Amino acid sequence: xxxxxxxAIVLSVAEAAIPLPLPGVKPGLANIVILVVLxxxxxxxxxxxxxxxxxxxxxxxxxxxAPGFFLSLAGALASLLALAGTSRLxxxxxxxxxxxxxxxxxxxxxxxxxxxxxxxxxxxxFYLLPLFCAAAVLFGLINGLAAAxxxxxxxxxxxxxxxxxxx
Amino acid sequence: xxxxxxRLRSAxxxxxxxxxxxxxxALAGLAVCAASGLWLWRGGEADGxxxxxxGKVFAQASLSHPRRIDVPGPLGMTVIEIEPGRARVxxxxxxxxxxxxxxxxxxxxxxxxxxxxxxxxTLTGRGADYDSLNY
Numbered sequence: 001x002x003x004x005x006x007x008a009i010v011l012s013v014a015e016a017a018i019p020l021p022l023p024g025v026k027p028g029l030a031n032i033v034i035l036v037v038l039x040x041x042x043x044x045x046x047x048x049x050x051x052x053x054x055x056x057x058x059x060x061x062x063x064x065x066a067p068g069f070f071l072s073l074a075g076a077l078a079s080l081l082a083l084a085g086t087s088r089l090x091x092x093x094x095x096x097x098x099x100x101x102x103x104x105x106x107x108x109x110x111x112x113x114x115x116x117x118x119x120x121x122x123x124x125x126f127y128l129l130p131l132f133c134a135a136a137v138l139f140g141l142i143n144g145l146a147a148a149x150x151x152x153x154x155x156x157x158x159x160x161x162x163x164x165x166x167x
Numbered sequence: 168x169x170x171x172x173x174r175l176r177s178a179x180x181x182x183x184x185x186x187x188x189x190x191x192x193a194l195a196g197l198a199v200c201a202a203s204g205l206w207l208w209r210g211g212e213a214d215g216x217x218x219x220x221x222g223k224v225f226a227q228a229s230l231s232h233p234r235r236i237d238v239p240g241p242l243g244m245t246v247i248e249i250e251p252g253r254a255r256v257x258x259x260x261x262x263x264x265x266x267x268x269x270x271x272x273x274x275x276x277x278x279x280x281x282x283x284x285x286x287x288x289t290l291t292g293r294g295a296d297y298d299s300l301n302y
Contacts, residue, residue: 093188101192105199130204137196148184 001037001045005052008033012057025135028143030057031079031103035096035147040154043084050076067119071111078110079103096151100144104136213275213290216254218247221285230254230290240284247288260284 008030015029030053038046054076058069086094086102112132116125185193218226220238228234228249235257236247243260253273256266261283269279275292 089188093186094192095184095186095189097185097189098192101189101196105196127207129207130200133196133200133203137193137200140196141193144189145184152184 001041001048004033004037005049005056008049008053009056009060012053013060016057016061025132027139028104028107031100032143032146032150034079034083035100035103035144036150036154038083038087038099039096039147039151043080043087046083047080050080070118071114074110074114075107078106082106095144096147097141097144100147101137101140104140104143105133108132108136213252213254213273213277213292215291216247216249217289217291219287219289225286238284238286240281240286242284245281245284245286247286254288254290255279256281256286256288259286 011030011033015026018027020026034046034050034053037049051073054069054072055064058064058066058072063069063072080103082102082105083099086099089098108129112125112129116123213230215227215229217224218228218236218238220240225238226236226247228236230249230252232249233251234249236249238245238247240260245259245266246257248255248257250271253271255271256269256279259267259281261281263283266279266281266286266288272279272288272290275290277290278287280287
């Protein structure tokens with residue numbers, strides 16, 4: 001668990017070094033780790049990793065208790081709530097990609113709501129909603145695919161699905 | 168996982184990572200994006216006009232039907248012309264003709280003022296959170 005949290009923290013710090021065209025639009029690579037933890041161990045563990053990451057990464061980046069930290073925390077909490085819901089979806093139909101996209105939407109929703117209430121008391125923030133939505137779909141898809149690929153690799157390494165399933 | 172054991176190295180193999188519901192979720196997400204884009208970025212479309220003379224509302228009209236409004240002022244008659252989706256000051260007795268030369272106005276919040284004749288034309292609409300003067 002600690003190893004997963006460490007991986008998530010490293011990803012969020014590394015991500016902070018990537019220049020981005022728009023404030024607020026981030027790939028959220030650390031969420032790959034959280035999706036893997038969710039699929040392998042469950043929601044409680046994913047929540048631990050997610051919140052640990054928010055606190056540790058903000059301390060490392062000097063963002064602790066700054067506005068960015070609260071936005072990050074709000075996004076993480078909303079995502080976890082969304083994941084609590086989506087992890088009840090039938091596994092046969094909905095994989096990590098679905099979880100990822102739902103969580104990404106919850107994330108931007110919470111961040112926009114907090115930003116509107118607290119940082120930008122003006123409806124102008126909603127003007128950016130379509131952009132954030134597009135980012136949520138795009139990065140949600142990419143992160144979900146990455147998580148699904150990692151899970152597949154992990155399963156193959158452990159050999160839990162027997163090699164006999166090879167076509 | 169019910170994977171088919173395909174290695175991910177081959178091109179296009181990522182597709183096996185998507186389950187049927189995932190496609191649906193991604194498409195629904197895109198639909199939400201498109202809907203929010205249409206809903207939020209269509210703002211600024213004007214749907215009505217307010218004509219003021221000497222500071223008081225002289226006439227209010229929708230932008231859906233063509234119409235001419237003659238507005239009397241201290242210098243004479245200012246003529247407002249409305250067409251579907253746009254409006255302009257067609258003629259004005261003022262000396263500098265600024266409001267006439269602004270031409271057709273089509274965005275919510277756009278304003279033409281014929282100051283000498285004390286007539287103004289304002290376009291109204293949803294999402295008119297600034298007017299062209301203050302902006």
